[in-house]
Amino acid sequence: MIKVHCFVSCVCEVIKRSEGVDHRPFYFGVWDADFSVSDRWVLSYHSEHTNHDFFKTWYQQLYGIEIREWFDPCADKAANVARLVELVENRPAHRNIMVMLDMYQLPERENKFNQNPFPHYVMLETTDDPDIWFMHDPDYRWEGPLPKARILNAVSQPSVAGGFFFDGIDVRHTADETVRAYFATCMKHRHNPFTDALRRIVRAHLERDGVELADLESAVREIPVMAIRKYAYEHAFAFFCQALGEDLDDPYFVHWTDEVEKLVKVYTQVQYRSMKLARTDQTRVADSLFALLADQDALEFRIKAELQALFERWCERDASSGPTTSSKQEALCV
Template sequence: MTYDQILDAIGTILRDKLDNHHMDRFAPQARLNEDLYLDSVLILEIMLALELDHGVALPEEVISRQDLDTVDDLARLFANASEPNGTPVKPAKDLVLARVEREAVERIGVHGEDFVDIKVHCFVSNVCHAVKQRQLDHRPFFFGVWDAGFAVDRSWRLAYHAPEINHDFFRDWFERLYGAKVRQWYQPDAAKVENLATMLELLERKKESEYLMVMLDLFHLPERENKFNQNPFPHYLMLEHTDDPAVWMVLDPDFRWEGRIEKQKVINAIMQPTVAGGFIFDAADIRKPSAVDLRDYFLACFHEDDNLLTRATREIVRAHLESRDGVKLPELSMALR
């Protein structure tokens, strides 16, 4: 296939197979993540569809390339691979397995194991973004996420957002490890309009080195992909002004996304009754953690004889097997989402 044919095929896959809602931005120079909202999984789906539906495949060593920024990059990758004297290729399923195996055995970098960008906790991801911007290693801070706060509701379901859950553990340890104080600006006892006014004032006068975090209901931001199809979807991200007073820059480290969204749409998601929370911290205060503090953090997180999440999961499974409180076994998958 020619470059133009591959470009058309990518557009067809996005529109007809992936039902992409941002095709008005589709063009060779459209950014895969920022403009078309494509993550690595969706890009891999495009690659598989190009082979299975259009007969164009990639050499094994190309599948793991990480320098694909635009539609043009992706189209040229396949165009080069489809040259008459190109390298013989393997089937897509073999490429996927090869990539997984290769990533498992070839992560050798400056720190021994290559950098892996962990994304499992939106609060932690936000503060760790600032650590990375300071060229410091954020990875030790994720050790505590395994036992991050959670709840089991009356229907025997795991919940990661509940009135009894807060981020004090991570806030305190972030300050001790990295030196920056994470201040809570959101006042739970105040009205939402009062908290919104506080946020707007902070956003207006914050320093360039400061990060403003806010919780919003991601379900009410259709511009963002709701990968887990959750409603509600409480989520922390960070905000910045742009040159357009009607548009904010949204930084979402947990989903590896940043982009411009209309201010009123963001405010609508913030004002939903399902969410409440916000913090601010200054990245200028961030420093390298000491070895002693890292040791103490490890000891504070590590439960030698117990794992809270595993124990709660086991109890949820038992509750569904025994039909406690009227719950049914077919509901188990939703309970453990």
């Protein structure tokens, strides 16, 4: 699975290392995860209003682990950097220290989307060399040593602010009823927030709603960063299929992962067509762009409908193999 959501990838790392506990349900919250659209109609995967309370709450309900925020938004950068140094240099073996940094400031690291700035969560620990820290970046499947001073410089940038810690002990096996409740909470059957937002952004630029059409190109530049969140559907298909005893080489699973891949890739076409519209102001380009967004809506609704059906099969399997399901739990499966 390629990079999907840096916060989720970091907190799932300890789950992956815990025997008998499955990290994949946590990704249910990623395919329609929050993002921002500014008053200038600019799409952004991160803003000053971004918080992770939804994920923090459900992480504790699913796995019994509390994610605590160490970053103090009321303190200045120097104080928060000092707090980070204290936490990393006095870290118990079971503790995971997360921090948001600007990956653009670490050019030796991958910056696939050419973002500047590039807010990104990683985990840190010390090494035998006091001037070198060890960075874990689960989202990019990278880990290795980097100069402490370079890391702290990336943390100190005005473009980033955030940090958490959590302890990887006493990880709880997730009860099926909690998985059901989380799935029901995450599944938006009647709308696709990302595609809806793109449609509003395009329309606002066409109508010159406080912006010029030429601004559309920069307004949608972060489409690739958010489109990859749709790969989270693959985690859900894999989780339910394997729970039902189905092989991941089965044509059913392969077909639906291909559909998810198509959903992700076509957002690139959406971005390019938006760029063409911004540069040409041609009605036919606008029409084709709205048609493409309608196709994306239809495809994602099909994926959601199939995933819902698979979820219901999983619920029926669970009900038939265990105690009688309560009426509340049954309601979550319909």
